[in-house]
Amino acid sequence: xxxxxxxxxxxxxxxxxxxxxxxxxxxxxxxxxxxxxxxxxxxxxxxxxxxxxxxxxxxxxxxxxxxxxxxxxxxxxxxxxxxxxxxxxxxxxxxxxxxxxxxxxxxxxxxxxxxxxxx
Amino acid sequence: xxxxxxxxxxxxxxxxxxxxxxxxxxxxxxxxxxxxxxxxxxxxxxxxxxxxxxxxxxxxxxxxxxxxxxxxxxxxxxxxxxxxxxxxxxxxxxxxxxxxxxxxxxxxxxxxxxxxxxxxxxxxxxxxxxxxxxxxxxxxxxxxxxxxxxxxxxxxxxxxxxxxxxxxxxxxxxxxxxxxxxxxxxxxxxxxxxxxxxxxxxxxxxxxxxxxxxxxxxxxxxxxxxxxxxxxxxxxxxxxxxxxxxxxxxxxxxxxxxxxxxxxxxxxxxxxxxxxxxxxxxxxxxxxxxxxxxxxxxxxxxxxxxxxxxxxxxxxxxxxxxxxxxxxxxxxxxxxxxxxxxxxxxxxxxxxxxxxxxxxxxxxxxxxxxxxxxxxxxxxxxxxxxxxxxxxxxxxxxxxxxxxxxxxxxxxxxxxxxxxxxxxxxxxxxxxxxxxxxxxxxxxxxxxxxxxxxxxxxxxxxxxxxxxxxxxxxxxxxxxxxxxxxxxxxxxx
Numbered sequence: 011x012x013x014x015x016x017x018x019x020x021x022x023x024x025x026x027x028x029x030x031x032x033x034x035x036x037x038x039x040x041x042x043x044x045x046x047x048x049x050x051x052x053x054x055x056x057x058x059x060x061x062x063x064x065x066x067x068x069x070x071x072x073x074x075x076x077x078x079x080x081x082x083x084x085x086x087x088x089x090x091x092x093x094x095x096x097x098x099x100x101x102x103x104x105x106x107x108x109x110x111x112x113x114x115x116x117x118x119x120x121x122x123x124x125x126x127x128x129x
Numbered sequence: 130x131x132x133x134x135x136x137x138x139x140x141x142x143x144x145x146x147x148x149x150x151x152x153x154x155x156x157x158x159x160x161x162x163x164x165x166x167x168x169x170x171x172x173x174x175x176x177x178x179x180x181x182x183x184x185x186x187x188x189x190x191x192x193x194x195x196x197x198x199x200x201x202x203x204x205x206x207x208x209x210x211x212x213x214x215x216x217x218x219x220x221x222x223x224x225x226x227x228x229x230x231x232x233x234x235x236x237x238x239x240x241x242x243x244x245x246x247x248x249x250x251x252x253x254x255x256x257x258x259x260x261x262x263x264x265x266x267x268x269x270x271x272x273x274x275x276x277x278x279x280x281x282x283x284x285x286x287x288x289x290x291x292x293x294x295x296x297x298x299x300x301x302x303x304x305x306x307x308x309x310x311x312x313x314x315x316x317x318x319x320x321x322x323x324x325x326x327x328x329x330x331x332x333x334x335x336x337x338x339x340x341x342x343x344x345x346x347x348x349x350x351x352x353x354x355x356x357x358x359x360x361x362x363x364x365x366x367x368x369x370x371x372x373x374x375x376x377x378x379x380x381x382x383x384x385x386x387x388x389x390x391x392x393x394x395x396x397x398x399x400x401x402x403x404x405x406x407x408x409x410x411x412x413x414x415x416x417x418x419x420x421x422x423x424x425x426x427x428x429x430x431x432x433x434x435x436x437x438x439x440x441x442x443x444x445x446x447x448x449x450x451x452x453x454x455x456x457x458x459x460x461x462x463x464x465x466x467x468x469x470x471x472x473x474x475x476x477x478x479x480x481x482x483x484x485x486x487x488x489x490x491x492x493x494x495x496x497x498x499x500x501x502x503x504x505x506x507x508x509x510x511x512x513x514x515x516x517x518x519x520x521x522x523x524x525x526x527x528x529x530x531x532x533x534x535x536x537x538x539x540x541x542x543x544x545x546x547x548x549x550x551x552x553x554x555x556x557x558x559x560x561x562x563x564x565x566x567x568x569x570x571x572x573x574x575x576x577x578x579x580x581x582x583x584x585x586x587x588x589x590x591x592x593x594x595x596x597x598x599x600x601x602x603x604x605x606x607x608x609x610x611x612x613x614x615x616x617x618x619x620x621x622x
Binding site: 030033039042046049050053056057060082083086089090093096097100101104105107108111112120124127 | 264267268271275278279282287288290291293294297298301302304305308309312315316
């Protein structure tokens with residue numbers, strides 16, 4: 011039953027692989043970014059899971075001894091979430107500019123246009 | 130004040146970045162950015178001097194003691210890197226103003242934002258190098274990466290946009306892998322401080338988690354440093370970015386990633402774990418050799434000179450990784466000194482190309498015919514930079530190639546030494562193609578080309594002269610590199 015008990019880590023791996031697959035397999039630039047987002051989000055789950063202690067409470071200073079979850083991974087991942095937002099918005103801004111310049115956001119059509127330009 | 134130099138190293142460009150966004154376009158904003166870069170360079174020089182006498186500077190950020198707070202830890206290796214990054218940052222900034230005014234895809238009122246992105250990128254790179262905290266590396270890595278995606282997309286050619294997008298995807302995958310690796314290390318050790326990690330990893334080294342962390346970090350960092358075959362983002366990004374951006378990134382960004390590799394595998398995991406238990410050298414060595422050879426061959430067939438030099442950069446990174454995978458003091462000295470020398474030569478070469486594209490609007494091989502006579506100073510800079518790239522004696526490039534060959538022969542790996550020599554000859558071929566086009570082909574009729582303005586030539590020639598100077602006086606690029614290599618290899622024993 012140990013495998014089931016670690017289900018959040020399994021979700022991390024499945025999400026990570028789904029996201030990674032979408033990034034590699036899709037030719038649409040927005041879909042790629044969605045995949046990248048899923049990929050990054052999976053890491054949030056990894057960090058949040060590793061800080062959690064079963065039966066632990068919120069880490070608030072009190073006099074008696076209590077078991078509390080480790081807040082540091084949660085704080086760390088807050089930074090990574092901000093990074094994720096910045097990456098997504100920058101990526102989408104680039105897609106808008108690519109759409110203006112090429113009139114499409116499909117990778118193969120952009121590639122075909124660049125090939126013509128090179129000739 | 131002097132105690133707070135490590136913090137100021139990062140804080141000065143960080144504060145100057147948003148400030149420069151408030152300026153109007155013109156000379157003032159450039160002066161501000163230039164001052165910030167110059168101050169960082171000054172601080173880097175002071176820190177290097179301090180480190181060479183007292184070995185290690187430890188600075189607790191916000192006075193929170195390590196390992197709880199973030200520690201900035203400076204030793205010979207990263208003091209040397211700080212000097213490279215801030216030095217190149219300053220020289221390229223001096224070069225950038227005419228490029229920003231005429232050669233980037235930004236409406237005039239947005240021009241100050243170029244300096245914002247540039248300074249943020251500099252902040253990120255300096256931060257990665259100076260910090261002693263593993264998670265802090267990730268944060269600064271993303272600061273520098275996000276701003277470099279923005280900088281690359283400013284190229285005139287619309288392909289700059291797709292190149293930047295491609296780099297964004299691959300760079301983010303690399304950074305996320307690094308994040309996973311750091312997370313797994315934290316799970317096993319409960320610390321993020323590099324020195325603390327180095328102490329605690331041996332006790333738990335023989336676990337799948339640590340091995341997985343090692344694998345994730347290897348792939349993530351290799352993507353960032355464009356190790357063959359993970360280099361696919363690099364040629365387009367360098368070819369279509371504005372020339373000032375290419376010169377800056379080619380000379381610093383991948384070098385900083387090589388430094389991260391050194392720091393993680395030598396200091397944190399330790400030489401024994403990385404190279405005896407995990408045998409990382411068995412992965413790095415063949416990839417470095419194939420990368421050096423294939424990228425040099427591909428470079429010969431490029432018609433865009435910027436793209437040619439971008440492939441050459443992939444090959445040069447191969448030399449650094451080759452030095453590291455020798456796992457000897459000479460090998461690592463070669464790698465670290467090549468970090469410095471390659472920054473000088475590629476900076477000079479890309480800046481010379483920037484001068485050419487500033488005047489004729491392109492760096493296609495067939496279009497630069499006859500440029501040699503019209504722009505003698507620019508092409509002179511290119512030729513000296515090219516000689517240094519090839520590794521001709523009396524140039525900086527010779528110093529690191531020499532150490533590399535000595536390192537290979539120490540292990541009696543003479544085929545490796547031969548390969549280094551053969552690929553240097555390949556460099557002769559691609560540099561010669563440019564020289565031939567510029568000097569021996571007739572210029573197209575009716576084209577009037579003038580020499581590049583002094584504002585571009587002076588920074589370019591500063592780097593060119595540095596190439597010559599450090600080819601003669603090797604106390605900095607070989608002496609300090611050796612100190613750093615000895616330090617890296619003795620940690621972990």
